[in-house]
Amino acid sequence: xxxxxxxxxxxxxxxxxxxxxxxxxxxxxxxxxxxxxxxxxxxxxxxxxxxxxxxxxxxxxxxxxxxxxxxxxxxxxxxxxxxxxxxxxxxxxxxxxxxxxxxxxxxxxx
Amino acid sequence: xxxxxxxxxxxxxxxxxxxxxxxxxxxxxxxxxxxxxxxxxxxxxxxxxxxxxxxxxxxxxxxxxxxxxxxxxxxxxxxxxxxxxxxxxxxxxxxxxxxxxxxxxxxxxxxxxxx
Numbered sequence: 001x002x003x004x005x006x007x008x009x010x011x012x013x014x015x016x017x018x019x020x021x022x023x024x025x026x027x028x029x030x031x032x033x034x035x036x037x038x039x040x041x042x043x044x045x046x047x048x049x050x051x052x053x054x055x056x057x058x059x060x061x062x063x064x065x066x067x068x069x070x071x072x073x074x075x076x077x078x079x080x081x082x083x084x085x086x087x088x089x090x091x092x093x094x095x096x097x098x099x100x101x102x103x104x105x106x107x108x109x110x
Numbered sequence: 111x112x113x114x115x116x117x118x119x120x121x122x123x124x125x126x127x128x129x130x131x132x133x134x135x136x137x138x139x140x141x142x143x144x145x146x147x148x149x150x151x152x153x154x155x156x157x158x159x160x161x162x163x164x165x166x167x168x169x170x171x172x173x174x175x176x177x178x179x180x181x182x183x184x185x186x187x188x189x190x191x192x193x194x195x196x197x198x199x200x201x202x203x204x205x206x207x208x209x210x211x212x213x214x215x216x217x218x219x220x221x222x223x224x225x
Contacts, residue, residue, distance in 0.1 A: 033213055042116070042203045042216035043154070088153065090214075096142060096207070098214055100153045 006101030022073040029091035032072040116217025133204030139184035140206035
């Protein structure tokens, strides 16, 4: 089946640093979504991407839909303590079912 | 808008008993809802797709007789874990996609502990 490879699996950074994570796939996706999950909660949508090459921002977050439609990245600028959590990419290939990446666990040292 | 409410947030049950988890779309109608399972430090795994007025579609390897899904209305889907065992302990999350909205909205999840 379709799989998403998300990297890195974890990141330990200092407050104020920028963060970058990405997802790749061997399959084409029509939509890429980036979610953040905090302990004991469901994922919350951060950014949705609908077209190849699209670059979208949401505050300090920026995500891009790769030209090949097989990858996407998420950048967080000037990290703050509340950015701590697990970030998931998810792809949609036409059917309704989302395919999730393995997640990137972000830890921030103040 | 686009809120999915999930209850309970957590539940502890004895081995052999059944547990029902509810998922409601509060401000939109959802003909389709999705049920996921998440183990600690792992990603979300789709268990089944719940279809209003018809049978659920289960992913490969998910026991349909153990995880009963009912989607009786356009705003409510339920997942019943029957004859629960400790290995069923997990975090269960539902989601739905509002019409005209490209993102999937998730419930807050249910932590099930079977003792």
